Each structure stands twice: as C-alpha cells, then as structure tokens.
Amino acid sequence: xxxxxxxxxxxxxxxxxxxxxxxxxxxxxxxxxxxxxxxxxxxxxxxxxxxxxxxxxxxxxxxxxxxxxxxxxxxxxxxxxxxxxxxxxxxxxxxxxxxxxxxxxxxxxxxxxxxxxxxxxxxxxxxxxxxxxxxxxxxxxxxxxxxxxxxxxxxxxxxxxxxxxxxxxxxxxxxxxxxxxxxxxxxxxxxxxxxxxxxxxxxxxxxxxxxxxxxxxxxxxxxxxxxxxxxxxxxxxxxxxxxxxxxxxxxxxxxxxxxxxxxxxxxxxxxxxxxxxxxxxxxxxxxxxxxxxxxxxxxxxxxxxxxxxxxxxxxxxxxxxxxxxxxxxxxxxxxxxxxxxxxxxxxxxxxxxxxxxxxxxxxxxxxxxxxxxxxxxxxxxxxxxxxxxxxxxxxxxxxxxxxxxxxxxxxx
Ligand code: ATP
Ligand code: MG
Numbered sequence: 001x002x003x004x005x006x007x008x009x010x011x012x013x014x015x016x017x018x019x020x021x022x023x024x025x026x027x028x029x030x031x032x033x034x035x036x037x038x039x040x041x042x043x044x045x046x047x048x049x050x051x052x053x054x055x056x057x058x059x060x061x062x063x064x065x066x067x068x069x070x071x072x073x074x075x076x077x078x079x080x081x082x083x084x085x086x087x088x089x090x091x092x093x094x095x096x097x098x099x100x101x102x103x104x105x106x107x108x109x110x111x112x113x114x115x116x117x118x119x120x121x122x123x124x125x126x127x128x129x130x131x132x133x134x135x136x137x138x139x140x141x142x143x144x145x146x147x148x149x150x151x152x153x154x155x156x157x158x159x160x161x162x163x164x165x166x167x168x169x170x171x172x173x174x175x176x177x178x179x180x181x182x183x184x185x186x187x188x189x190x191x192x193x194x195x196x197x198x199x200x201x202x203x204x205x206x207x208x209x210x211x212x213x214x215x216x217x218x219x220x221x222x223x224x225x226x227x228x229x230x231x232x233x234x235x236x237x238x239x240x241x242x243x244x245x246x247x248x249x250x251x252x253x254x255x256x257x258x259x260x261x262x263x264x265x266x267x268x269x270x271x272x273x274x275x276x277x278x279x280x281x282x283x284x285x286x287x288x289x290x291x292x293x294x295x296x297x298x299x300x301x302x303x304x305x306x307x308x309x310x311x312x313x314x315x316x317x318x319x320x321x322x323x324x325x326x327x328x329x330x331x332x333x334x335x336x337x338x339x340x341x342x343x344x345x346x347x348x349x350x351x352x353x354x355x356x357x358x359x360x361x362x363x364x365x366x367x368x369x370x371x372x373x374x375x376x377x378x379x380x381x382x383x384x385x386x387x388x389x390x391x392x393x394x395x396x397x398x399x400x401x402x403x404x405x406x407x408x409x410x411x412x
Contacts, residue, residue: 023149038146038154048323075106107140134161190318205268212262219259315376331384
C-alpha cells in the first residue's frame, strides 16, 4: 500500500482523556479511533493487525476441530431466564434494549445460552458428539471502568469456542487440546515468554479454570508466578489447598501484575441441564451434554502486544501480527533519481507477495522517520540518493534498532 493512498494521519497527541498506553499509541499512529470511553473503531492499519491475530486464532481453532459460526448480538430474554443470567443481580454488565412493542432484548456479553439452545436442534444421539463450535463476534459489556484502552472495551471482539462432549473424560481430553492450542496462539503472536497458564476459580463444576495471563503493568489482575514450572495462581484462589494441588510452595511464587488474555472453563452440565440439551445414549436413555467454553479477546491481545513491545518512539510489532512486513521509506531527491528506483522496488516486492507499506509522500526525512517509528513495522528500508549511489537501501530493525546496508538486488 502506498502511504499517499492511506487515509489515516499520524498525530502528535492522543486525546487528553486517554490514559492507556496502548490506546494512546494506536490512536497517534492512526490504527484506531476513540468514539467514546471503552468504544474504539478499527482503521485500516489497526484492522490489518486485528485480522492477523484473528487468522492465527482461527487456524488453531480449526486445528482442534472447531467449526466456525456467527451468532447474533441480539439476545432472547426467555433463553437467558432459564439459566437465571437475565437477572441484573447475577450479571452486572448487561446492555439491554427493547423492541417498539416493549419486548426486552439483550446485547450478548457471551453466548453459552443461545448456542446451547441452538444445539438442541442438532445434537440428538451419542453419534452426534463431540461438537466444537466457535465464532469471532462482537460482545457488549457495560464495564464499570473502561480505562485500559482496547484491553477493556464496552464493545469488543471475542473469539468464543464452546465444546459439547459425551462425558467428563472426553471433555477433559478436548479441554487439554484447547489448552495446548491456546499456548500455541500466545507463542505465535509473540507473547509466549510473558504468558502464564494460571489457575483460577472454576465455578461450581470444576475445581479450577485456566486463565492465560500476560505479565504487564497495564494488567488489572494480580497473579503469583512459579518460574520453574511456568505456571501461575490467580490471587483470587491462592490458598494452601491450591499450593498442595500444584505441588508448589508459597515462597517459590512471585507476585506480578498481569492481564487475562484468554480463559478456558469446564461448564459441566450447568447449561445443558438448564436448557435441556440431552443426547440419547446407546441404551436410548437421555443424558445431559458436558460442555466447556474457551474465550480470547483479539483486541485485548492486540492491546497487550502494544503494552509489551511499544517504546518511547511508538509501536513495535512482532512479525506475525504486523500490519505490513516492510516499511519502504523513500527520501526523494530534486534530480528525480530515487523515485523510479523506489517505485520499482515497491512493485517488485508487492508482486512477490511481500506486504509493503511504501512511504511515497512528499515529506521531510524527519517526518517520515518519526511516522515510521510510530507505526512500528518490523523492518524499514530507507532508499535515498545516498543509498542508491551504493545500489543499496538502508535496513533498520524496529525492535533492535540494528542498521545495515543491503544491496537493492539482495533485498528480495
Ligand atoms: P475480565 O476478568 O478481565 O473482565 P472476563 O473474565 O470477564 O475478563 P471472559 O468472560 O473470560 O472475560 O472473556 C473471555 C476473553 O475475552 C477474556 O479472556 C479477554 O481476553 C476478553 N475480554 C473480556 N472482557 C473484555 C473487554 N471488556 N474488552 C476486551 N476484551 C475482553
Ligand atoms: Mg475471567
């Protein structure tokens, strides 16, 4: 993409009321737009990053047998009443609305109820199981505090997968597969080293759930990490029983701030009992389906990457999620020698399938480098009268700052 074509502009200042580093940098670099507190639109560069993250998650969900669906945001009150989750005292973050005739509707904050209801038309016998269905879908949550930029939106994208199994044993197998897929996802987006499988409260059906917590001062959770085992315990459940279960000692743990980037949960038969999702077993008897749910916020993940890698100059993207692989920055000369060579290199790279952002604007070197650092593409090639005199471009690595000259013929 040519930068003269990109409609977004960079800016020096983020909105005054924006306190989160992730949102400040993403707004300044033109990746997102703040509509109001906790509500952000994604612009071309931002959507490219979000879609890279979504692509990685989708591959991993397909890899464990997930089938992609897309459920509605508008929710039927009657379904939620069956699990008692329509109740505002049970769920404190509903956005509710109504039809012109006064019928109440909800805007989905999660999808256990509607998907369980839907599966009643498709799961009948033991032969129909297992099933795993997932979606990338916009959730609405009336979050009390929305001060963490895209890490805590009131409207945000969630990948939510739900599993349906015959019994606890087959559920446990799938749950472990999903956990491994999550570990791969966080590795692939560049957060593997900072992300801990964290034991958290399990609700009424299992002792623990597992959160995937990434260490960052921008996080709102406190966890206790065990370096040796690369696991952690959420402060909420830290007690002698948990330590005994995990075979670890309190003094081996270190308290850290972290953000929950993913969460996997055994649901048992809570939802299938309430909504009547049963299958007939080999004897023809009705048995409730055993369920699990598995969430990741791609936007929260993107915000966490910014918090982890962003520096005083701007964004720094790991290669796998960068909006473009290469930032080609041309410093045009009066003689007009640079332009045809830069244009040619851009065409050639693009034809080879390399994702290139080409700064072909009429701007000063200072502006171009400042914007390039802010936008944070992993590799920058600068082409100028000076570099073409050596048939070269200057290559700069955004993360390490390492600079080297590369022959134009070798760039490919
Ligand atoms: P938290 O405790 O941080 O509020 P949660 O436990 O309510 O999160 P889940 O219901 O488990 O979150 O949602 C699944 C995933 O969706 C989370 O792991 C997170 O990545 C993402 N997520 C949850 N709430 C938000 C939000 N307000 N904005 C962006 N992503 C979110
Ligand atoms: Mg949680």
